[in-house]
Amino acid sequence: MNLPPLKRWIPSLPEFDNLPTYESVREAADLLHPVVVRTPLLESYALNEKLGARLFLKCETLQHTGSFKFRGAYNALARLTSAQQAAGVIAYSSGNHAQGVALAAKMLGIPATILMPEDSPKIKLANTRGYGATVITFNRYTEVREEIGEKIARAENLTLIKPYDNFFVISGQGTVGIEVAEQLSTHNIKADICVAPAGGGGLVAGTALALNELSKQTDIYTAEPEFFEDTSRSLKAGKRIANEGGHKSICDAIVTPIPGEMTFEINRSLLKGGLVVSDDETKAAVRAAFHYFKCVIEPGGAVALAALLTGKVDITGKTVVAIASGGNVDPDLYSDTLKERDQ
Incomplete structure (x- = not known):
């Protein structure tokens, strides 16, 4: 199997511009x-x-x-540098990646901010908050979560943990x-x-x-x-x-x-x-x-x-x-x- 490298650097985690294997x-x-x-x-x-x-x-x-989703979230957060972990992470999700990141962050002692659609199932919103994450809601039909997430990440120096485009x-x-x-x-x-x-x-x-x-x-x-x-x-x-x-x-x-x-x-x-x-x-x-x-x-x-x-x-x-x-x-x-x- 020969998969090509991804041409554009993905800024959510350092130095990984190749595809997973x-x-x-x-x-x-x-x-x-x-x-x-x-x-x-x-x-x-x-x-x-x-x-x-x-x-x-x-x-x-x-x-x-x-x-x-907990699998990928924990694997990603555990690979962060100590400085990145101390600064905190942000993720956007309809609910399952949100909960995965929130629990993994809690287990690893990392502050987490989660961007979720305002119409997410109540159980997903409640569980994400229950794991200690800060939840910010948005309208999935009129707002672009990627733009909001990257804006907050830059402003607060947070590491963006994307739900799927992440090594x-x-x-x-x-x-x-x-x-x-x-x-x-x-x-x-x-x-x-x-x-x-x-x-x-x-x-x-x-x-x-x-x-x-x-x-x-x-x-x-x-x-x-x-x-x-x-x-x-x-x-x-x-x-x-x-x-x-x-x-x-x-x-x-x-x-x-x-x-x-x-x-x-x-x-x-x-x-x-x-x-x-x-x-x-x-x-x-x-x-x-x-x-x-x-x-x-x-x-x-x-x-x-x-x-x-x-x-x-x-x-x-x-x-x-x-x-x-x-x-x-x-x-x-x-x-x-x-x-x-x-x-």
């Missing part, structure tokens, strides 16, 4: 081993029989802060892929397909780096909500394409304007393709996760499972993995979703 993911796994939860890989025999396939669910819902963040997220490969290998199982949710693309990029080394026969797909399938469209076009405005989705965790620069360089080299699901299909996957796995998944975290359950790619007779990336769902939305009936 399997080696950087492995280094992240070594650093994170004492602090992360090795989340379970679950299987439902009843669901397997229904699908005619063998499906495993990687439950990052049980990770610290309820999502995979150490992507490397940390890739430890999910290492765990999947190792957990399957314990039982002499190889996955034919692995699907991961994508917003900016950090999780699927890191996972692809890991599986490309440890499970070369595995086809890796991204899953996204309808109207926000920027990675899927970008993969087809061979260049980054932004989402059009005017749409909303229940998948708040993965609603991003355009794929990341670093993540897309990796994803266009390593991914098989992109899968797209509707909000109704996502809700059905949330219900299925509860029914078959007793796993609470937020909508954005359920899109990979939704793609496999609805046949967006043929899985007949295959062994497949869906990554459930987060479980920080609004209780009322979750309750209402469970009460709905599948169409």
Whole structure:
């Protein structure tokens, strides 16, 4: 695998203008081993029989802060210099990266400021504040979070921890892929397909780096909500394409304007393709996760499972993995979703 270096320096962390590699993911796994939860890989025999396939669910819902984002956040913050740690960090996020940075900062004794959409689920806002971070809200539909975040970072001399375009963040997220490969290998199982949710693309990029080394026969797909399938469209076009405005989705965790620069360089080299699901299909996957796995998944975290359950790619007779990336769902939305009936 030969991935090109990123041409433009990313100012969030010093001296890293190259793309992450399997080696950087492995280094992240070594650093994170004492602090992360090795989340379970679950299987439902009843669901397997229904699908005619063998499906495993990687439950990052049980990770610290309820999502995979803690992995990348801790890996990035732990690499800061002592001066950077003392000055503090800033991050922008719809909620899961926010919580990951907030908890990692608390564990490492680093002041943290988090920029979050004002319509973020209340549970995500409350949890982020609960970890001790200072939360600043903005309107995601009329304001540009990158501009606000970089302005505050410059004014207050804070290190910006981007949610996906960051060498150490992507490397940390890739430890999910290492765990999947190792957990399957314990039982002499190889996955034919692995699907991961994508917003900016950090999780699927890191996972692809890991599986490309440890499970070369595995086809890796991204899953996204309808109207926000920027990675899927970008993969087809061979260049980054932004989402059009005017749409909303229940998948708040993965609603991003355009794929990341670093993540897309990796994803266009390593991914098989992109899968797209509707909000109704996502809700059905949330219900299925509860029914078959007793796993609470937020909508954005359920899109990979939704793609496999609805046949967006043929899985007949295959062994497949869906990554459930987060479980920080609004209780009322979750309750209402469970009460709905599948169409």
